[in-house]
Amino acid sequence: QVQLAQSGSELKNLGASVTVSCKASGYSFMTHSLNWVRQAPGQGLEWMGWIDTATGSPTYAQGFTGRFVFSLDTSVSTAYLQISTLKAEDTGIYYCAREVKWLDHWGQGTLVTVSS
């Protein structure tokens, strides 16, 4: 069955960097794009962008350019989200999700907490 397994919670200081991983299994990794979605504490879902798993080409939503980087390691069917120069407002749960023109499978989420 399709599974997206994300890395564990992270506690980081202001200005640090963090990398969240999303390991896919149960399907051919390069046949479906992966999307990233953020959920700030007590807030709704916010689409961050997507990465074409066939080409590695990322697309970022407005508000997620500059400090956010999507990447892949196709040899281990894993996508990565790197956030640099962390700010307090980056605190939240980050989800990866497989795309089929809708998001049919989601990772369990990774809580990133930015502390001052």
Added chain:
Amino acid sequence: QSALTQPPSASGSPGQSVTISCTGTSNTFGGYNYVSWYQQHPGKAPKLMIFEVTKRPSGVPDRFSGSKSGNTASLTVSGLQAEDEADYYCSSYAGSDRFVFGGGTKLTVL
């Protein structure tokens, strides 16, 4: 402010039906019929409930149904059950901009 507008809350008693609306524009729906709905219980990841406006993934009860008229999509939950209490989000595939979400609706089963 989300590009898709949902009511912040909805409620109904067990056994009743409740409908949650999702209003956008022709731009946010992009002329596509790729409206989807997600259920999220507290502390859990979102779960796909409806895709392509009206279709249910395998395993989703037929108590959940979707529709769309003009620039408003709707999710109807019939025969409400306690486990339906959750947050619900609509979303639209918008082509190169990919996805936009509604602000979410908290469904309370009274």
